[in-house]
Amino acid sequence: MKIMLTAACAAVLASSAGATLITRTYEIEAGSTGSGPLGEMGPPVVSASVAFTVTFDTEVAVANRTAGAVIRSASFSLQGPAAFDYMPGNDTLTAGMGFSGSLMSGTDDFIVTIFNASKPSADARFMVYTQSIAPGLFFAPTILKFSAKDDSAPLSAAPEPSSWAMMLLGFGGLGYALRRRSLRYSVECV
Numbered sequence: 220m221k222i223m224l225t226a227a228c229a230a231v232l233a234s235s236a237g238a239t240l241i242t243r244t245y246e247i248e249a250g251s252t253g254s255g256p257l258g259e260m261g262p263p264v265v266s267a268s269v270a271f272t273v274t275f276d277t278e279v280a281v282a283n284r285t286a287g288a289v290i291r292s293a294s295f296s297l298q299g300p301a302a303f304d305y306m307p308g309n310d311t312l313t314a315g316m317g318f319s320g321s322l323m324s325g326t327d328d329f330i331v332t333i334f335n336a337s338k339p340s341a342d343a344r345f346m347v348y349t350q351s352i353a354p355g356l357f358f359a360p361t362i363l364k365f366s367a368k369d370d371s372a373p374l375s376a377a378p379e380p381s382s383w384a385m386m387l388l389g390f391g392g393l394g395y396a397l398r399r400r401s402l403r404y405s406v407e408c409v
Contacts, residue, residue: 249360312336
């Protein structure tokens, strides 16, 4: 009984709250409102849209991570794997293709920065993209539409540590009661 009680207490104390993994799908539509290539004024740029899904832990900073990043759709061709950075301190997510923190001219690539990435109030205020059909140009269109959808799986059916402790104490109590009962019957039979 003493061993079971010690094990139950150790399980409760050793367990942590665990990771806060979330999966979000972000959809961004950007278009021109008279802006041109980044840093210049020019003719209106072609509108662009991209939808991507990212799975990340809201408590861990990551850089250039490809695991958990998937492009769902894009209005322009993209090259390379999707990747992202996440900074939990300011809840900022930066995503793109072949991510190295910068865009390469003459490729089909994009970078988008999302603020409050883990919250329902997520907001994209910045998107830059390049296209292979327009080498040397970086487009920074105005964000027209943005949505963030929580795709996180429902919580698992695993009990909380306190539930495990109560269950272990219950089994210990049942074992103790059964042992006392069998000892009493064995004494009466002799």
